[in-house]
Amino acid sequence: MNVLAIGAHPDDVELGCGGALLAHIERGDRVTLFVLTTGERGVHQDRSRVREQQRAAGLLGAKLRWGRFTDGEIPNDSRLIAAIDDAVATTDASLVYTHAPIDTHQDHRACASATLAAARRVPSILFYETPSTQDFRPSVFVELTGSLERKLRLVHAHESQLLRDGPVDTEALTAQARFRGSQCRLRYAEAFQVSRLVWDIGTDSTADVHHSEPAAQILAG
Numbered sequence: 001m002n003v004l005a006i007g008a009h010p011d012d013v014e015l016g017c018g019g020a021l022l023a024h025i026e027r028g029d030r031v032t033l034f035v036l037t038t039g040e041r042g043v044h045q046d047r048s049r050v051r052e053q054q055r056a057a058g059l060l061g062a063k064l065r066w067g068r069f070t071d072g073e074i075p076n077d078s079r080l081i082a083a084i085d086d087a088v089a090t091t092d093a094s095l096v097y098t099h100a101p102i103d104t105h106q107d108h109r110a111c112a113s114a115t116l117a118a119a120r121r122v123p124s125i126l127f128y129e130t131p132s133t134q135d136f137r138p139s140v141f142v143e144l145t146g147s148l149e150r151k152l153r154l155v156h157a158h159e160s161q162l163l164r165d166g167p168v169d170t171e172a173l174t175a176q177a178r179f180r181g182s183q184c185r186l187r188y189a190e191a192f193q194v195s196r197l198v199w200d201i202g203t204d205s206t207a208d209v210h211h212s213e214p215a216a217q218i219l220a221g
Helices: 012-026 049-060 078-091 106-118 148-156 159-163 170-183 206-210
Strands: 002-007 030-037 063-069 095-099 124-128 140-143 189-196 218-220
Touching: 002 012, 002 078, 002 106, 012 030, 012 049, 012 095, 012 124, 012 140, 012 148, 012 189, 030 049, 030 078, 030 106, 049 063, 049 148, 049 159, 063 078, 078 106, 095 106, 106 124, 140 170, 148 159, 148 170, 170 189
Parallel strands: 002 030, 002 095, 030 063, 095 124
Antiparallel strands: 124 189, 140 189, 140 218
């Protein structure tokens, strides 16, 4: 499977679906990260958010693409749709992860809206949550019981955001994983809203993955 994970800024993808992407890599899927901006408004103490994102992609084992948009000014128009459409076509993605539509950050909202237009022919689209997401009502969960620490390592690659004392809080991230796990009767989980989801039962490998370590199980709530 070809998987495309889209984020408005460096660290969005790791926060929202890092655990799921680890599971995809484990089972041999091809994962590409498409980061729309370099997060230049969130630079801390001259640290390079570009290098942080490159490091996170390397730890994950994913390819990395950049969107070349301006942080805080991602346009919700045909230019953004065209950029995402090109990423979808180039990666031949059959599953796309992107921001949830209801969010306090304008870049996240633009990303979600444009993804729905650009990926209109992709079989499966899942929305992930970040700290600025609102009114998030998930129905699909990925188990993190065996992979939460590895997800946190991906997040720690974005050191500048940890040092800013606010944008990224790993204790809150762990608490969120515990809460989402309780919603689907697991210890830890990532949660997703569904735009649409095609589940090919004949080729699905979640049962096998569930019994391997680190575990990852996709559950529909």
